Amino acid sequence: MAQAGSIPIAETGVARVPSARGRLHSVMRRRSMVGFVMALPLIALIAGLVVYPAVYAIYLSLLDKSMTRFVGWHNFVFLLNRATFQMVVFQSVLFAVSAVVAKAFIGFVLAHLMHAIPSRRQRFYRGLLLIPWVIPLALSTLGWWWLFDPTYSAFNWLLNRLGLPSVSWLGEPGWARFCMILVNTWWGEPFFMIMYLAALKSVPEQLFEAAAIDGATGLQKLRYVTLPMMRNVISLTVLFSLIVTFANFDIVRILTNGGPLNTTHIFATYAFQVGIQSGNIPLGAAVSLFMLPVLAIAAVFVLRGVTRRSQEAM
Numbered sequence: 001m002a003q004a005g006s007i008p009i010a011e012t013g014v015a016r017v018p019s020a021r022g023r024l025h026s027v028m029r030r031r032s033m034v035g036f037v038m039a040l041p042l043i044a045l046i047a048g049l050v051v052y053p054a055v056y057a058i059y060l061s062l063l064d065k066s067m068t069r070f071v072g073w074h075n076f077v078f079l080l081n082r083a084t085f086q087m088v089v090f091q092s093v094l095f096a097v098s099a100v101v102a103k104a105f106i107g108f109v110l111a112h113l114m115h116a117i118p119s120r121r122q123r124f125y126r127g128l129l130l131i132p133w134v135i136p137l138a139l140s141t142l143g144w145w146w147l148f149d150p151t152y153s154a155f156n157w158l159l160n161r162l163g164l165p166s167v168s169w170l171g172e173p174g175w176a177r178f179c180m181i182l183v184n185t186w187w188g189e190p191f192f193m194i195m196y197l198a199a200l201k202s203v204p205e206q207l208f209e210a211a212a213i214d215g216a217t218g219l220q221k222l223r224y225v226t227l228p229m230m231r232n233v234i235s236l237t238v239l240f241s242l243i244v245t246f247a248n249f250d251i252v253r254i255l256t257n258g259g260p261l262n263t264t265h266i267f268a269t270y271a272f273q274v275g276i277q278s279g280n281i282p283l284g285a286a287v288s289l290f291m292l293p294v295l296a297i298a299a300v301f302v303l304r305g306v307t308r309r310s311q312e313a314m
Contacts, residue, residue, distance in 0.1 A: 061286040065279075075286035084262050085270070089290070092266040094177065095252075096245040099184040104238055106185065107192025114193065115200045126194070133190035141254040144183045145170075148255070173263035176256050180264060183251050188244075192237055199233040200226070232306050239302040246291050267291050 064071045079085040110129065114122060132140065147154045148169035156166040170176050203226065211221050227234075249268040252258065258265035258273060265273070267290060275284015 057285045057289060060282045061289055063282045065282060067282060071282075075283050076290075079283070079286055079290070084265075085287070087263060088265045088267065088270045088287075091177070091264060092246060092291075093294075095180060095184070095248075095266055096242055099181045099188065099245050100238055100241050102181065102185040103188045103192050103241060104234070106189045108196055108234075110189070110193045111196035111200055114197050126197075129193060130190045132187050137187055137250045138254065140187060141183060141251050144179070144186075145255055148179055170256055171260055173260060176260065176264045180251055180255055183255065184245060184248060187251075188241060191241065195233060195237045196230065199230045203229045232309060235302045235306050239299060242298055243295055246295060 060067065061075055062070055062072055064074075114125060114129075117125060146152065150156075150166075150168060150171060153166070153169065155169065159166060167175060169179050207225050207229070208221060211225050216224070246266075247268055248266065249272070252264060252266055252269045253272075256264040258269050262270075267287060271284045271287040273284075274287055275281045278284075
């Protein structure tokens with residue numbers, strides 16, 4: 001019962017205002033807000049190391065060689081009209097697509113072979129096949145460069161012992177491109193294998209047993225059970241590898257340095273040559289930005305398919 005002379009809160013029509021401490025507790029109870037606050041350091045790191053350099057690269061690409069005058073799209077138009085850059089675009093697409101397809105196929109086959117091995121023996125073979133991916137890329141590429149060396153090539157020594165002529169592995173455009181794709185496939189295939197192997201282990205065995213009861217063959221199990229269950233993992237792995245392969249620098253720089261006659265340059269090495277070695281940083285920035293639309297289209301296409309399949313599975 002209210003005391004004499006006091007005015008009930010309901011009669012005044014004024015609601016009680018929560019304290020600042022109460023508002024803070026209500027906000028912190030929201031999981032999304034807590035997660036955002038905890039992710040702020042990572043967001044700031046990404047903004048400093050990724051977003052800012054990307055925006056600054058766009059700004060540089062719109063300047064002249066002296067970086068004192070705004071020239072708009074002149075650098076991009078200049079590059080598109082050069083035969084050398086057109087060859088760089090062709091070589092970059094050929095290198096990335098061929099290497100990713102080869103890595104995906106070999107990794108898929110090795111993952112299935114590994115999945116059929118008993119668990120105790122599987123650890124040894126997994127570790128053995130992961131060695132190329134663990135070794136620093138620059139060191140392993142130097143080893144491959146020695147194997148392809150025109151004077152002391154181990155491959156040519158073997159060919160000569162078999163009565164075959166030597167091959168100019170890094171001196172001819174066709175063979176040089178093949179060597180680059182081979183080294184990138186050798187280095188990146190273990191990543192595909194381990195991702196596909198993890199996806200295979202997550203497929204329920206009951207599905208394979210049900211398919212076997214229905215009389216499905218090995219190819220039918222692969223087509224109707226394995227591939228549908230692994231489709232999202234395959235798509236994301238291919239997308240990630242495509243991004244890394246397009247931005248590859250070490251293999252091309254060490255093996256061929258863009259030669260012979262600039263026929264093996266890709267975006268990363270050509271941007272380095274134009275921007276750093278030739279001193280035209282805005283033009284080099286423009287070269288590096290040509291990767292953006294290619295990878296953006298691939299990312300949108302792949303992620304849209306992954307999202308659609310995930311929604312259908314729910």
